[in-house]
Amino acid sequence: MxxxxxxxxxxxxxxxxxxxxxxxxxxxxxxxxxxxxxxxxxxxxxxxxxxxxxxxxxxxxxxxxxxxxSRPKAMATELMGYNYASFGLAPYGAYWRQIRKIVVLELASQHCLQMLADIQVSEVKSSIIDIYRSWERNKVSSEMVMVDMKQWFGNLIVNMVVRMMFGNHFTPGEQNGDQFQKAIKRFLVLLGAFVPSDAIPWLRWFDLGGYEKKMKKTAKEVDVVFNG
Incomplete structure (x- = not known):
């Protein structure tokens, strides 16, 4: 016991x-x-x-x-994970096992990973070139330029993922790219947030902290970018 x-x-x-x-x-x-x-x-x-x-x-x-x-049910998974259909957040069961087979076979096999390796190398090279061009544009007499590495890594990861999924990427400062990054950041923050109604379900009526409203808005923002 x-x-x-x-x-x-x-x-x-x-x-x-x-x-x-x-x-x-x-x-x-x-x-x-x-x-x-x-x-x-x-x-x-x-x-x-x-x-x-x-x-x-x-x-x-x-x-x-x-x-x-299995994974516990939560408001974030319901509202931002397509009602528990998202593979990474879905509860363990027949559906999850079937999707896992598809993911392993079609996305995560050694052959697929080798095919995608060139994309990763290409995006790293492209991002390094972006840093150099930023230095050329903004250098002063000291020839030193401040680089926001958090944003740089964020752009790199987003471009890798988007290019693997859709075949193209966002250019620096592009509105869709900025919109996507902000939406994904909000998604991850809300995914890790403590929502009172997850622990005490009847509190959902009150939407304490406004989490339900925020999650529905973020889910729509992510959908808009993907649909675009």
């Missing part, structure tokens, strides 16, 4: 502990010192298993991997 951590409150469970100033992984680490390498906590209506040792992790991810193979 896996022990449950003490300190659970009615309805919200241990959520009040996560609202403190201590970062989550340190909080769970201190709880592991008290309750052992495996214990459970309650996040609203959901019971969550916490493991904090390599032996326990191996037990969960190899020996009993099928038990832990």
């Amino acid at each position: 896996v022990p449950e951590a003490t300190g659970s409150w009615p309805i919200i469970g241990h959520l009040h502990l996560l609202a403190g100033s201590q970062v989550t992984h340190k909080l769970l680490g201190s709880m592991a010192d008290k309750f052992g390498p495996i214990f459970t906590i309650k996040l609203g209506v959901h019971r969550v298993l916490v493991v904090s040792s390599s032996e326990m992790a191996k037990e969960c991810l190899t020996t009993n991997d099928r038990v832990f193979a």
